[in-house]
Amino acid sequence: MIHTDSLWAATxxxxxxxPSLEGExxxxxxxIGAGFTGLATAYYLRKAGINCVVLEKNVVGWxxxxxxAGMVLTGFKNSIQKxxxxxxxxxxxxxxxxxxxxIExxxxxxKAEGIECSLSDCGSMKAxxxxxxxxxxxxxxxxxxxAYKYELQYVDRNQLKKELDSDFYYGGLIDFKSSSFHPLNYAIGLANAVEEKGGEIYEQTEVSSVEENHHGYSVKTEMGVVQSSHIVFATNGYTEKLNKKLTRSIMPMGSYIIATESLGKEITERLIPNNRMISDTKNFxxxxxxxxxERILFGGRVSFNSKEDESLYQSLRENLLEVFPELSDKKIEYKWGGKVAFPMxxxxxxxxxxxxxxxALGYCGHGASTSTLFGEYVAQNIINPNREKSKLEELPLRTIPLHSQKNLLLNLAGNYYSLLDKVK
Structure with a gap:
């Protein structure tokens, strides 16, 4: 059973x-799904005056x-160079x-909805x-x-202490456009905004089947039915068997995070002085x-079968101490995991x-802001199906053949920097 009692849930x-849905x-x-994608879709639909109902198997933002990790970053799994x-x-x-x-x-x-989610324009750094x-x-x-007049700041090893108090890394690259937030509070605020605009959200309401009829769709749950003319799947790594095309087009993977006890501002400001969101350049x-x-949140472990093991969290703690050895006497107060989804x-x-x-799905662990953008795109596709779409929206969603799944996993560990070596 994957831990779901995250730091975010506790704070x-x-x-x-x-309520759960009862009746018709x-x-x-x-x-289907009350995460960022589903809630953003509902938000933009209600702004346009279109009736919608959100069904969530668990609770908002579950x-x-x-x-x-609450990292609102620029970019995708694939680099701009690629x-x-x-x-x-x-x-x-x-x-x-x-x-x-x-991100915008x-x-x-x-800003528009007054959501209190600790949103900070702090920037990010690749170490x-x-x-x-x-x-x-x-x-x-x-x-x-x-190529793009896109401003990044390079930091060499001699300057790195100004950004990160660790001897583990050799330099860094700062992107000032990235942000951070409390992700669950953003989801909660987005859900409240949907309801204030007249949208309906039902929790503890698992969809058991979707049936097409001459009016549209009958979406059945344990105790109720929703009749609708359109249906939106906003389930990402938790997409299961309700739509075979979507299920066969993504590979869910387990991802895991730990958080220390509260360390106090003096320590955390010294470890990460400018409060950047930090990731490194290792394959995994x-x-x-x-x-x-004022804790240190640390992630990086994955499991390809999405099965949790306590050894994953022990490994994460060891990884944390590689970066910050001085935290060896600090407690790990929170540990949790969940699923991310990778398309072909x-x-x-x-x-x-x-x-x-x-x-809208397949964020590859980079969905904190893209999911909101895609929620708007889904809403626009419903409002104006003939609208002009960008190249990003036109990418074909391909089924992942069983014989290709192993290659997909190997590609996850592909060396991004072999491409950068060719960039002059």
Missing amino acids: SNPLKIR IQTDIVI GASGRN IEKRWGRETAKIFLDQSSLG KVREIV AFKSSHSEALKREQEFMWE LYYFRRTPD DFFPHVGTIKKTIHY
Whole structure:
């Protein structure tokens, strides 16, 4: 059983008690999943005056939306360099702009709805695990400015102490556009905004089947039915058997996080002086940050079968001490895990099946802001199905053949820096 009692759950804003669905109701749009994607979809639909109902198997923000690291980062699993190599500079620029737009959408909603989620424009930093990685980061900084006028700041090992009090790394690359937040509080605030605008959210309401009929769809739960003309799947790593195409197009994987006891501001400010969101350049990377209550949150372990083992958390603690040896006497007060989802091409996907079935999923662990952006795209696809779409939205969602799953796992460990070595 995966731990779901995260630091975020322990420090969240008050949660409403929402009812389970009972009986039969009718709406324009039924949305399955009350994470960032589903809630953002409902938010933008209600702003347009379209009726919608959100069904959640557990409670608002229960899945990855309430259990991630709270890193609102630019970029995708695939680098801009790799995107440019595949599709050219014009398309890569579109992808880069879309990434930044996702962060802006989060900021807009937080400001407009007064959501208290500790949103901070703190920036992020990639830390170089090897000396050669530091050199590659320097080339990346130069490339991004020359090609896109996108400003990054390179930090060599002599300057690194100003950003990170650790001897584990060789340099870093700062992206000032990234942010941080309390992810569960963002989900809670987004859900409250949906309801204030007239949307309905039902919790503890697991969908058992989806049946097509001459009016649209009958979405059945244990104690109720929703009749709707459109259906939205917003379940990402928890997409199961309700839609075979979506289930067969992603590979769920387990991801795990720990958080220390509260260390106090003096210690955390010294360890991460500028409160950056930090990840490193290893194939299976570490990622870590300060939290609003002055802990160190640390993640990086994955399991390909999504099965939790206590040894995963022990390994995470050992990894944490590689970076910050002085924390050896500090307690680990929280540990939790959950599922992320990887499509065949390592890009997030948003789209429509049969004109009335909509989806957004496959964030590859980079969905904190993209999911909000994709929620808006899903809403727009319903409101105006003939609208012009960007290249990011047109990526085909392919089924992952069983014989390709092993290759997919191996590709997750692919060396990103072998590509950067070729960037001049």
